[in-house]
Amino acid sequence: MTRGEYNEEGVRKAVRLFLESIGEDPDREGLLDTPDRIARAGRELFSGLSQDPKEVLAKRFTVDTEEMVLVRDIELYSVCEHHLLPFHGVAHIGYIPSGHEVTGLSKLARLVDVYARRPQVQERLTQQIADALVNELHAKGVIVVTDCEHLCMSMRGVKKSQARTLTSAVRGVMRESTTRAEAMQLILQPRG
Ligand SMILES: Nc1nc2c(ncn2[C@@H]2O[C@H](COP(=O)(O)OP(=O)(O)OP(=O)(O)O)[C@@H](O)[C@H]2O)c(=O)[nH]1
Numbered sequence: 001m002t003r004g005e006y007n008e009e010g011v012r013k014a015v016r017l018f019l020e021s022i023g024e025d026p027d028r029e030g031l032l033d034t035p036d037r038i039a040r041a042g043r044e045l046f047s048g049l050s051q052d053p054k055e056v057l058a059k060r061f062t063v064d065t066e067e068m069v070l071v072r073d074i075e076l077y078s079v080c081e082h083h084l085l086p087f088h089g090v091a092h093i094g095y096i097p098s099g100h101e102v103t104g105l106s107k108l109a110r111l112v113d114v115y116a117r118r119p120q121v122q123e124r125l126t127q128q129i130a131d132a133l134v135n136e137l138h139a140k141g142v143i144v145v146t147d148c149e150h151l152c153m154s155m156r157g158v159k160k161s162q163a164r165t166l167t168s169a170v171r172g173v174m175r176e177s178t179t180r181a182e183a184m185q186l187i188l189q190p191r192g
């Protein structure tokens with residue numbers, strides 16, 4: 001299925017209809033600019049839909065290592081596809097490069113955003129990050145762990161504000177127990 005372009009006018013109309021439908025007056029002063037604000041904010045919040053992870057990981061360089069690279073506590077903000085409410089937390093990404101080929105550290109954080117800035121479920125987000133590192137960077141092994149709070153579980157519904165959801169995706173040589181244990185130890189290590 002092909003995706004459409006982001007349509008600001010469509011979002012403006014939908015937000016106006018939404019406001020009317022919840023019993024609000026979209027023409028009262030405080031709400032007059034809201035459809036336009038949401039249309040502009042949505043362009044940013046859902047920008048990942050039009051971004052290609054290949055481009056994010058296209059620039060690479062060589063470093064004399066085939067040891068694990070791990071960036072942890074990468075902030076992430078996404079929107080759950082069931083309620084369109086935010087879920088947010090952190091991603092930890094570890095990978096073992098292939099042929100000394102690495103990506104810039106910031107690109108790992110950009111990769112998180114490519115997949116987070118779209119309607120998501122946490123499990124898929126985690127897997128997509130891991131798969132991009134295998135497919136585009138040809139990483140020999142990858143571990144991605146995400147740790148998030150879902151507002152659909154805290155501000156409504158079951159209202160469990162302390163609940164955190166952790167999901168992981170492990171690929172290639174990172175599945176071996178010693179390598180995986182090393183990565184988990186780095187992820188769980190208290191901040192120094
Ligand atoms: N597996 C998974 N579930 C999610 C995620 N984000 C939200 N959910 C869940 O999606 C489910 C949707 O359940 P439904 O029964 O269709 O919707 P609902 O009636 O609004 O459910 P409640 O939240 O239990 O009130 C809920 O259990 C949410 O907690 C996610 O990233 N992964």
Ligand SMILES: [Zn+2]
Pocket residue numbers: 080081082083084085150152153
């Ligand atoms: Zn939800």
